[in-house]
Amino acid sequence: MSATTVSPGELRAARLRLRLRNSASFGRRLLSRPEGLLGIIILAFFSVLAAVPELLVGALETATTASGSRLQPPSAAHPFGTDRLGRDMLNLTVHATRISMVIGLLATAITVFLGALIGIVAGFLGGLVDTILMRITDFFLVLPTFVLALILAPILLDIIGANAQLFGMRVTLVVIVVVIGVTSWASTARIIRSQALSLRERTFVARARVIGSGSGQIMRRHILPNVVGLVVANAVLVFAGAILTETTLSFIGLGDPFQPSWGQILYAANAAGALPIGAWWFMAWPAASIILVVLAFTLLGSALDDLLNPRLRARR
Amino acid sequence: MAGGYIGRKLLQAMATILAIVILNFVLFRAMPGSPERVLLRNPNISAAAKAEIRAQWGLDEPLPVQLVSYLGATAQGDLGYSFKYRGQPVLDVLGSRFWPTVILFGLGQLIAVVVGIALGAYSGWKRGGVADYVGNGISLIFYSAPYFIIGMVLLVVFASMLGWFPTAGMSSLGVRHATLADELIDFGRHLFLPLTAVAIGLIGQYSILMRASIVETLGDDYVTTARAKGLRDGYVLRAHALPNAILPTASLVAINIGYVVAGAITVEVVFNWPGLGTLTVEALSARDFPVLQGIFLLLSVAVVLANLVADLIYGVLDPRVRA
Numbered sequence: 001m002s003a004t005t006v007s008p009g010e011l012r013a014a015r016l017r018l019r020l021r022n023s024a025s026f027g028r029r030l031l032s033r034p035e036g037l038l039g040i041i042i043l044a045f046f047s048v049l050a051a052v053p054e055l056l057v058g059a060l061e062t063a064t065t066a067s068g069s070r071l072q073p074p075s076a077a078h079p080f081g082t083d084r085l086g087r088d089m090l091n092l093t094v095h096a097t098r099i100s101m102v103i104g105l106l107a108t109a110i111t112v113f114l115g116a117l118i119g120i121v122a123g124f125l126g127g128l129v130d131t132i133l134m135r136i137t138d139f140f141l142v143l144p145t146f147v148l149a150l151i152l153a154p155i156l157l158d159i160i161g162a163n164a165q166l167f168g169m170r171v172t173l174v175v176i177v178v179v180i181g182v183t184s185w186a187s188t189a190r191i192i193r194s195q196a197l198s199l200r201e202r203t204f205v206a207r208a209r210v211i212g213s214g215s216g217q218i219m220r221r222h223i224l225p226n227v228v229g230l231v232v233a234n235a236v237l238v239f240a241g242a243i244l245t246e247t248t249l250s251f252i253g254l255g256d257p258f259q260p261s262w263g264q265i266l267y268a269a270n271a272a273g274a275l276p277i278g279a280w281w282f283m284a285w286p287a288a289s290i291i292l293v294v295l296a297f298t299l300l301g302s303a304l305d306d307l308l309n310p311r312l313r314a315r316r
Numbered sequence: 317m318a319g320g321y322i323g324r325k326l327l328q329a330m331a332t333i334l335a336i337v338i339l340n341f342v343l344f345r346a347m348p349g350s351p352e353r354v355l356l357r358n359p360n361i362s363a364a365a366k367a368e369i370r371a372q373w374g375l376d377e378p379l380p381v382q383l384v385s386y387l388g389a390t391a392q393g394d395l396g397y398s399f400k401y402r403g404q405p406v407l408d409v410l411g412s413r414f415w416p417t418v419i420l421f422g423l424g425q426l427i428a429v430v431v432g433i434a435l436g437a438y439s440g441w442k443r444g445g446v447a448d449y450v451g452n453g454i455s456l457i458f459y460s461a462p463y464f465i466i467g468m469v470l471l472v473v474f475a476s477m478l479g480w481f482p483t484a485g486m487s488s489l490g491v492r493h494a495t496l497a498d499e500l501i502d503f504g505r506h507l508f509l510p511l512t513a514v515a516i517g518l519i520g521q522y523s524i525l526m527r528a529s530i531v532e533t534l535g536d537d538y539v540t541t542a543r544a545k546g547l548r549d550g551y552v553l554r555a556h557a558l559p560n561a562i563l564p565t566a567s568l569v570a571i572n573i574g575y576v577v578a579g580a581i582t583v584e585v586v587f588n589w590p591g592l593g594t595l596t597v598e599a600l601s602a603r604d605f606p607v608l609q610g611i612f613l614l615l616s617v618a619v620v621l622a623n624l625v626a627d628l629i630y631g632v633l634d635p636r637v638r639a
Binding site: 139142143144146147148150151152154155158240244247248251252253254266269270275276277278280283287290291292294295298299 | 332335336343456457459460461462464465468469471472475476477484575577578581582585586596597600601603605608609611612615616619620623
């Protein structure tokens with residue numbers, strides 16, 4: 001034997017180094033695009049707010065611990081003004097950041113998981129499984145899923161009971177997460193399926209089959225790693241959609257007043273009739289936050305799209 | 317157009333509508349307000365009375381039989397009775413709120429399509445220029461804002477601060493207008509802000525897509541040819557680039573209808589516009605499930621039909637898809 005043997009440990013280390021170097025260069029290219037950089041800066045800012053709201057503005061103010069009087073415009077004591085219960089708007093908005101971002105993150109995780117699972121299985125197995133799964137997917141694509149979410153949420157809530165808690169979250173919020181997840185996976189499934197469809201025909205898949213790998217193992221070890229990039233790029237857009245859906249569901253009254261998200265604050269502002277009397281500060285901060293975060297994800301998504309899609313690179 | 321293409325699309329649309337109705341049936345079985353659950357929660361009802369009511373509502377039949385009678389009733393427009401608006405059939409409740417929504421979104425779509433396509437085409441054609449950057453930036457911000465936030469901003473600025481427009485409703489309450497023209501002016505003043513919110517919310521989407529597809533065509537051979545022939549710039553855009561680039565936007569308009577109506581529901585809430593959106597919120601807070609399901613069915617069928625129309629129009633505009 002003349003060839004030097006490489007131990008599995010060394011092989012793994014080398015693979016890891018290569019992957020790190022690739023992702024570092026990918027990160028640099030992403031940051032070198034103005035829209036990618038802007039998106040990341042905005043998201044970093046809101047991530048910090050979501051991570052440590054207590055450190056920045058103290059505990060979430062409630063009706064009993066409100067620090068100001070009702071509906072005060074911005075002042076030195078309350079730079080963002082106060083809401084109808086006298087709570088500081090800065091305090092509320094920063095705390096709502098955590099709620100909105102966590103709901104968005106969890107809903108995105110469910111959406112992307114379902115979409116990737118259905119897309120990979122349908123694309124790889126093909127045949128009848130593919131036909132059935134894609135019919136269901138197309139059905140969900142046509143359906144006004146937002147309206148479905150809107151009906152599902154109260155049904156689930158009444159079944160579980162609105163005052164329960166799951167994993168430290170109010171059940172209202174868990175229901176919103178689940179409902180967004182199960183109604184918005186369809187476009188992800190479509191995108192992943194088309195990629196799985198082409199991967200299935202590659203030589204390395206045939207090779208894996210020849211050495212006796214089962215379908216499940218091929219999907220896990222060979223198809224999945226090759227769609228991860230696509231999944232991440234898609235997740236960025238799904239996240240923006242999840243934030244928008246959460247905001248809208250909360251705005252029409254499906255949110256939770258005890259764990260307010262941005263949409264929930266807007267609901268409160270509208271319900272309190274704050275707008276016709278000109279209390280703009282009641283809506284301005286959460287509204288600006290929503291727009292900024294969605295904008296950041298959209299910018300990041302388009303930067304990722306440019307990087308991952310070489311056809312577009314030359315055009316711009 | 318080939319008959320097979322139309323037939324296939326019609327069949328698909330019908331199958332989708334059937335699936336939606338069945339989904340609606342399943343939801344109805346799972347929901348907490350169904351008669352059975354309400355009865356089971358009341359401990360004082362005797363077993364005989366329970367059985368009688370079950371028989372009266374047809375709940376003792378096997379599920380497939382119930383499904384068939386549900387399909388029959390739905391086909392005849394019987395959507396059940398509202399919990400909240402007592403005694404009123406769901407269809408009547410929906411009917412009374414239908415037209416305000418159609419006016420708001422029909423007009424909003426129309427304005428957004430025209431302005432969005434023009435804006436997107438122009439900024440794509442002049443890409444890299446100042447107009448492109450400004451137009452694209454504004455489009456992105458509008459695209460990122462939920463409709464109701466746009467509505468809230470308009471309401472605060474133009475209704476409560478400047479006082480140019482009324483803050484809520486479809487007409488001034490308690491005012492008797494002398495002439496039809498006065499009435500229309502009053503209606504228009506109430507319509508203006510919600511309509512603007514819907515249109516602005518949509519323009520972003522259409523112009524972003526339109527810009528992208530115009531940029532795609534810029535490198536195509538036939539555009540280069542048209543330019544090489546010495547045609548004027550505006551003419552190349554209008555006569556050569558636009559007709560091809562408009563296809564994706566045309567289909568987006570149809571695909572979008574579900575999302576548009578859903579998102580725009582919230583605009584109605586902001587302005588208290590008496591359409592399906594405010595009805596949805598009222599039904600939601602009263603847990604009026606028959607009405608919610610009626611809204612779901614109505615919107616779903618509307619979306620399926622819009623997609624069907626889009627497919628057929630697409631078939632006329634682009635013969636390749638007919639194959």
